[in-house]
Amino acid sequence: MTHVRYDILRMVRNRAFLALTLALPLVLFLSVASGQRHATHDGVGFPLYFMTAMAVYGAMFAVISPGARIARDRASGWTRQMRITPLRIRADFAAKVLTAYLLALPTLALLYLAGAALGVHLGATQWLKLTGLLLVGLVPLVVLGLALGYLLPVDALTPALGGIVVLLALLGGVYGFQLATSGPMFDVMKALPSYWLVQAGKAAIAGGGWPAEAWIVVAAWTIVLIPVAAVVYRRSTSRI
Amino acid sequence: MTQSNDHTGGIVLTSLSKSYGSVRAVRSIDLQIAPGETVALLGPNGAGKTTTIDMVLGLTRPDSGSISLFGMTPAQAVAAGAVGGMLQTGSPLDHMKVRELVSLMASYYPHPLDVGDALRRTGAAEFAGQWTTKLSGGQAQRVRFAAALVGDADLLLLDEPTAGIDVEGRREFWQAMRAVAGRGKTVVFATHYLEEADAFADRIVLMSHGRIVADGPATEIKARAAARTIRGTLPGADLAGLVALPGVAAADRHGDTIILSCSDSDAALRPLLGAFPEIRDIEVGGGSLEEAFLELTAADKLDPEVVR
Ligand SMILES: Nc1ncnc2c1ncn2[C@@H]1O[C@H](COP(=O)(O)OP(=O)(O)O)[C@@H](O)[C@H]1O
Numbered sequence: 001m002t003h004v005r006y007d008i009l010r011m012v013r014n015r016a017f018l019a020l021t022l023a024l025p026l027v028l029f030l031s032v033a034s035g036q037r038h039a040t041h042d043g044v045g046f047p048l049y050f051m052t053a054m055a056v057y058g059a060m061f062a063v064i065s066p067g068a069r070i071a072r073d074r075a076s077g078w079t080r081q082m083r084i085t086p087l088r089i090r091a092d093f094a095a096k097v098l099t100a101y102l103l104a105l106p107t108l109a110l111l112y113l114a115g116a117a118l119g120v121h122l123g124a125t126q127w128l129k130l131t132g133l134l135l136v137g138l139v140p141l142v143v144l145g146l147a148l149g150y151l152l153p154v155d156a157l158t159p160a161l162g163g164i165v166v167l168l169a170l171l172g173g174v175y176g177f178q179l180a181t182s183g184p185m186f187d188v189m190k191a192l193p194s195y196w197l198v199q200a201g202k203a204a205i206a207g208g209g210w211p212a213e214a215w216i217v218v219a220a221w222t223i224v225l226i227p228v229a230a231v232v233y234r235r236s237t238s239r240i
Numbered sequence: 241m242t243q244s245n246d247h248t249g250g251i252v253l254t255s256l257s258k259s260y261g262s263v264r265a266v267r268s269i270d271l272q273i274a275p276g277e278t279v280a281l282l283g284p285n286g287a288g289k290t291t292t293i294d295m296v297l298g299l300t301r302p303d304s305g306s307i308s309l310f311g312m313t314p315a316q317a318v319a320a321g322a323v324g325g326m327l328q329t330g331s332p333l334d335h336m337k338v339r340e341l342v343s344l345m346a347s348y349y350p351h352p353l354d355v356g357d358a359l360r361r362t363g364a365a366e367f368a369g370q371w372t373t374k375l376s377g378g379q380a381q382r383v384r385f386a387a388a389l390v391g392d393a394d395l396l397l398l399d400e401p402t403a404g405i406d407v408e409g410r411r412e413f414w415q416a417m418r419a420v421a422g423r424g425k426t427v428v429f430a431t432h433y434l435e436e437a438d439a440f441a442d443r444i445v446l447m448s449h450g451r452i453v454a455d456g457p458a459t460e461i462k463a464r465a466a467a468r469t470i471r472g473t474l475p476g477a478d479l480a481g482l483v484a485l486p487g488v489a490a491a492d493r494h495g496d497t498i499i500l501s502c503s504d505s506d507a508a509l510r511p512l513l514g515a516f517p518e519i520r521d522i523e524v525g526g527g528s529l530e531e532a533f534l535e536l537t538a539a540d541k542l543d544p545e546v547v548r
């Protein structure tokens with residue numbers, strides 16, 4: 001479909017953005033994990049933990065960032081031009097979700113390679129399981145990116161996206177430490193998809209997958225955010 | 241009006257209204273356009289042209305009234321690919337070349353024109369390989385025109401399509417437009433250039449302050465414009481009472497001066513004197529459509545509702 005093709009092409013052509021999205025988590029991972037190759041964290045080797053964490057960080061940025069493009073296209077006024085074509089909301093959303101994931105996959109692949117280089121050993125099913133859980137856990141972030149892209153003005157969007165990712169990362173334990181392991185703070189952390197994304201590495205090693213709680217958190221965020229995204233999408237036809 | 245009431249195949253606007261806060265952008269307009277007509281929405285800035293077009297396109301929700309496009313709602317007509325539009329604002333998507341953007345727009349429609357054909361007709365072929373962010377204002381306007389044309393929709397709505405184009409570009413634009421209208425499409429365009437409306441439309445719908453103050457063939461409008469604006473001194477005028485007079489389309493106040501935009505100033509004059517005997521310094525604006533139009537534009541600048 002032409003719409004999907006050009007959506008992807010436009011993203012790929014934004015070279016600076018692409019390079020930053022791919023390079024930032026990789027550089028962070030290599031610089032931190034290379035010094036702690038033999039440490040353990042939360043029951044698993046530090047490189048695995050931190051590889052997962054940086055994969056989550058990079059992939060969260062990757063899948064939420066189409067929101068920035070949506071806001072730019074709205075600001076340019078062309079979004080309204082699209083709304084008077086027969087393009088339907090489902091097709092438009094599907095394209096944006098696909099583009100978001102296509103950006104996340106190379107981010108994951110690069111970090112896996114770097115992880116393997118630093119001695120992360122996982123069997124084929126464990127790699128697949130890890131990837132599968134990450135892709136599922138990213139769904140709420142993808143939808144959040146869409147919703148914010150249609151809701152916020154372009155000036156507010158970049159700080160908003162950055163702030164949200166950093167906050168989710170901090171509370172989810174992406175930076176290599178957990179803010180809490182019990183109490184109300186821990187309850188808040190466990191209600192966030194980013195926490196369960198980081199836990200995907202542990203789950204993949206244990207072989208058991210996510211606990212039911214993780215699935216519920218991810219599903220709840222998705223179920224709440226999809227109608228929000230649809231509503232702001234439909235409202236975003238006003239003159240800017 | 242010369243049109244019949246059987247317009248299920250065309251465009252029918254009924255009692256259409258839209259306000260933004262206290263600004264009444266469109267005030268209960270009725271309009272019927274038959275398939276194949278080329279109609280100019282003529283009016284000064286702030287007349288409500290864009291608001292009307294945006295409502296017809298389904299981009300703005302009316303406060304009240306209804307819109308039928310070929311028997312469909314705007315949303316249905318848009319979904320069916322029956323509508324093409326050139327909006328007043330909107331710069332082409334970045335990270336794309338001109339040809340790609342027009343192809344993208346074509347891909348949404350069931351029976352689009354050939355992309356090369358659309359580019360040629362709109363004069364955009366020369367820079368089809370250019371990045372959309374590297375275009376001059378006039379070039380961007382042509383790309384917008386190509387994007388509106390390429391879907392080959394039955395109804396085309398163009399909001400000030402020649403804004404920012406030089407004289408030569410305008411001539412080319414209207415040539416291309418004529419070819420489109422010649423293929424049986426219904427074309428509605430907004431403009432504040434009288435000459436454009438006069439030269440390219442079968443029919444002119446004159447808007448002012450959210451109302452339709454005249455509607456008919458350009459010649460008929462010219463005739464009516466001979467005596468269409470009444471001015472007078474009337475301290476503390478009751479605008480609602482003035483608007484209610486026969487033949488009065490809109491009433492505005494500037495200090496103690498009232499300005500009545502009339503569809504029929506003869507019909508308005510007698511009851512005006514009867515109902516407001518204290519009115520002084522009455523002038524009935526005459527002359528050309530140009531003058532009538534300038535009059536409206538001037539009144540617009542003074543209208544407190546517009547200034548606010
Ligand atoms: N989004 C908006 N918010 C507030 N006022 C608006 C908005 N859009 C239009 N208006 C007002 O409505 C009136 C009609 O505007 P518009 O339809 O753009 O007229 P035109 O296209 O004839 O110049 C103007 O007074 C304008 O200021």
Ligand SMILES: [Mg+2]
Nearest residue numbers: 289290291328
């Ligand atoms: Mg306008």
